[in-house]
Amino acid sequence: MDIKWIEDFLSLAATRNFSRSADHRNVTQPAFSRRIRALEAWIGAELVDRSTYPLTLTVAGKLFNDAASEAIKLLTDARNQLRSEHTAHNMLRVTAGHSLALSFFPEWLDKLNDASNEKPGTHSSFSARITATTIHDSVLALTEGECDLLLCFYHPQLPILLNPDQYEYVTVGSxxxxxxxxxxxxxxxxxxxxxxxxxxxxxxxxxxxxxxxxxxxxxxxxxxxxxxxxxxxxxxxxxxxxxxxxxxxxxxxxxxxxxxxxxxxxxxxxxxxxxxxxxxEIRVFRSLQNKRPALTRLWETLLALSASTSKPA
Missing domain, CATH: 3.40.190.10 (Periplasmic binding protein-like II)
Structure with a gap:
């Protein structure tokens, strides 16, 4: 049984018209009718009284309509919840100064996504939640594990005081x-x-x-x-x-x-x-103790991109 059959039936129960439901489901009417027949065969009962106009649901059809509506709702809710949890699990937390958050970060993330999707067998994008704040609060967030990446300006005479044994960085621009x-x-x-x-x-x-x-x-x-x-x-x-x-x-x-x-x-x-x-310089820092898979994948992409752009022409 294909879940599309259930969605076809729910559309038919709503419109009470094969032609309109076929248009709504973006299939031909003969194909739509065959799918309804296939669903009835799987259930073992007729769901639609085709002798009336507009058509009506049989007793079995009314019972199945209630059950199918609830089943689709439960499946949709479960899918949305799982997608949300998956997104949250893979969402990278970034802190940056206001200027970098506005004028650098969006294009930089696009560049990382383009580089990641160029890898064979890779077709996923990085998701990120960015917090624009001061450098002091950004460093504090990184050291306390409240962010995955710190994006900041750097100058040798204005150092960022992070222990190199615990944190690493890549220069990503200027x-x-x-x-x-x-x-x-x-x-x-x-x-x-x-x-x-x-x-x-x-x-x-x-x-x-x-x-x-x-x-x-x-x-x-x-x-x-x-x-x-x-x-x-x-x-x-x-x-x-x-x-x-x-x-x-x-x-x-x-x-x-x-x-x-x-x-x-x-x-x-x-x-x-x-x-x-x-x-x-524009640098991005991460903690060596942070082993999140999404961060590891981004860092590998970042290092590969940095290596490719630093090669002599």
């Missing part, structure tokens, strides 16, 4: 943090570096305790000259600073990937040269 401003009518930056003490440049800043705040401090410490800056707004979220910069409230240091469209459209312009920028 990002440049650059100063940007809304343009004036001529296309020049409204706010530009270096500014001066007598006429300071309005700054959209990060808190000193945030990672991008420390990046900004590192840039200023290595700047070609002492800048004149006046903080007019502060947030630990680059997207908020970007919005303020777009509205002409000051200069902001932002990850270049997050402002590519605005730079291309001329809504934002560079407010300083390369000396006022800083290149960062």
């Amino acid at each position: 990002e440049r943090v650059i100063p940007v401003s809304a343009p004036d009518k001529s296309g020049a930056p409204l706010f530009r570096l270096p500014g001066s003490k007598t006429k300071p440049t309005r700054l959209l800043a990060y808190p000193a305790t945030s990672f991008l705040g420390r990046v900004m401090e590192l840039i200023l410490a290595n700047a070609p000259q002492a800048p004149g800056l006046l903080t007019s707004y502060e947030s630990d979220m680059a997207e908020l600073l970007k919005r303020m910069a777009l509205n002409g409230h000051g200069l902001a240091w932002l990850p270049q990937r997050s402002v590519e469209d605005e730079l291309d459209e001329g809504k934002l312009v560079a407010a300083g040269g390369d000396a006022w920028s800083l290149e960062l």
Whole structure:
């Protein structure tokens, strides 16, 4: 007995019309009729009184209709529950900074899925639940086993303090943090570096305790000259600073990937040269103690992808 026969019968019980049910089930009417006959043969009783119009269910048909409806509901509920549990079991938990979560993670996950599905016999995608948070909370989540992957910016002078005997990483990209401003009518930056003490440049800043705040401090410490800056707004979220910069409230240091469209459209312009920028790595960390199969499979894909992209042309 094919479960499709039960679904055919339930459709027929609802429409009381062979032709409409055949259309609904996307089969020809003769094929649909044969499937109903096959179901009746399996049950050993006629389910439909074909002498009436519209057709009616026999006593056996009414009894089977109730049982079939309940059976399909139970099977559907069980399937949905099992699928949900399977998805949850294979769902990778990722923490990342807000900028990486918005501008890097989606395309990176697509790239991993494409690479995974290129393997012979592999036709499954990685599922992930991402939490956008601070670097402090991200590291804490990884060390306490509350996430599988930590995606973060890295610079040698701004290290991530994770024991290399317990955690490993792969470098998955790079990002440049650059100063940007809304343009004036001529296309020049409204706010530009270096500014001066007598006429300071309005700054959209990060808190000193945030990672991008420390990046900004590192840039200023290595700047070609002492800048004149006046903080007019502060947030630990680059997207908020970007919005303020777009509205002409000051200069902001932002990850270049997050402002590519605005730079291309001329809504934002560079407010300083390369000396006022800083290149960062993008790293993904995992705990060596985490043996989840989904994570192991992703890490193998990640290592293979990293090896292939690092080969000389």
